[in-house]
Amino acid sequence: MVNSTVAFIGLLWYGIIWSICLLGCCAARKRYRLRPRSPLASAPSSQAPGVSVLRPLKGLDANLYENLESSFTQEYSNFELLLCVDGDHDQALPVVEELLRKYPHVNARVVISNEDVGVNPKVNNLIQAYREAAHDILWVLDSNITVDPGTLARSVDALNKPVSPGKKRIGLVHHVPFAFSNQSTLGARLEEAFLNTNHAKMYIAINTVAVDSCVMGKSNLYRRSELELVNGHLKRRRDPHEDNERGFGLAAFGRFLAEDNMIAAALWHELDLRHDLSCDVAQNAIGSMSFSDYIWRRVRWIRVRKIMSLAATLVEPFTECIIVSLIAVTCLRALFGRVAFLILPIHYVLWIWVDLDVYESLAGYPLLPSKRLAFLSAWIMREFLALPIWILAMLGNTVSWRGKRYRIFRSGEVGNAENGKPLSQWFRFGRRATMEREEARQELLSAQPLT
Known part of the structure; x- marks a missing residue:
């Protein structure tokens, strides 16, 4: 029962993601194909x-x-x-x-x-x-x-x-x-x-x-x-x-x-x-x-979004093409056995078709034949890079922009950042509240007159 419940939840999520994709595709057709x-x-x-x-x-x-x-x-x-x-x-x-x-x-x-x-x-x-x-x-x-x-x-x-x-x-x-x-x-x-x-x-x-x-x-x-x-x-x-x-x-x-x-x-x-x-x-x-x-x-x-909207950023990998397909296959296999793997080619073909349809709506013309192979190759590479890039982004809390490094704070504000390892910054982020209290206590003690 537990496995079946988890599988149904996974398939529900799969359906939600596909609904969002189709909504974006249909809205792009309606909004951008006539100006x-x-x-x-x-x-x-x-x-x-x-x-x-x-x-x-x-x-x-x-x-x-x-x-x-x-x-x-x-x-x-x-x-x-x-x-x-x-x-x-x-x-x-x-x-x-x-x-x-x-x-x-x-x-x-x-x-x-x-x-x-x-x-x-x-x-x-x-x-x-x-x-x-x-x-x-x-x-x-x-x-x-x-x-x-x-x-x-x-x-x-x-x-x-x-x-x-x-x-x-x-x-x-x-x-x-x-x-x-x-x-x-x-x-x-x-x-x-x-x-x-x-x-x-x-x-x-x-x-x-x-x-x-x-x-x-x-x-x-x-x-x-x-x-x-x-x-x-x-x-x-x-x-x-x-x-x-x-x-x-x-x-x-x-x-x-x-x-x-x-x-x-x-x-x-x-x-x-x-x-x-x-x-x-x-x-x-x-x-x-x-x-x-x-x-x-x-x-x-991603690091900026992580600070400003953590929940949405944590969910992000589970909206990507490859992760979503693995969720669907795992859940379907739990319910119907090995036949679930048949969904993979259908999933990828439909996903690519939707993405190219969005491209056509925005561009006002289909993807040119001369660019098709290079574009699809880049599309595939982008999908495979999505998760590693997300993991790398989650392991740090500083960003570089126009030659400067910035630290992002929980309010969404930024300040100049000193050089440091992103991983150590990630652990410091988890202990920030404790550190801030300790720093305030030390400042209070140092401000007291010596007797």
């Missing part, structure tokens, strides 16, 4: 809500000219473009200046800022432009993202969508990343296979169910007036709202590494607003990514 032109694309500036587009820049990202040019060519009559760098000698400036000369009719300018409001370099980069922005609606768009000309208009439509009875107002519009790379490095192929299939499928499914905030900040649209009311405390706002000496607005999120996710969560939990996915994608230019780069990028964000 209608917005009326705002041809509206005069007096009728189009003003938008300030903020693009943080640091060096020469892959496809930088085309990425930035896609902001200049938006079919929208009332926007300004603020291109943010942290110094006069940034390598991105010549590219920016060339585009400013090419599109003199666009209201665009460079904002140079190196103000230190936290450990997050992206927030430090954006803070001056955030304050100088002329409009309340902000579109924060990473430098490695290209967007279609109609993206801004459709995104403003989604942000200003009329509220239906029983529904919550939209406070943030975001776009699912769709990766592309002109350089056929192993890491780039793995990143494409991950972002364009498994990640997109789960991301779309979770945002379709919309039981909680789930946002990746490659391309986010929200209102500054609402961001000024939150600070990442993630408790329902009450007036007057306690700021805990953190302040409000963008600067308050400089203490987080995943500021995009925290801003979205703050709007959701503190103001009771909801998010919406536009029917556009954020075309993510990967560039030359090595195998090691891919692994440590995945490790970094």
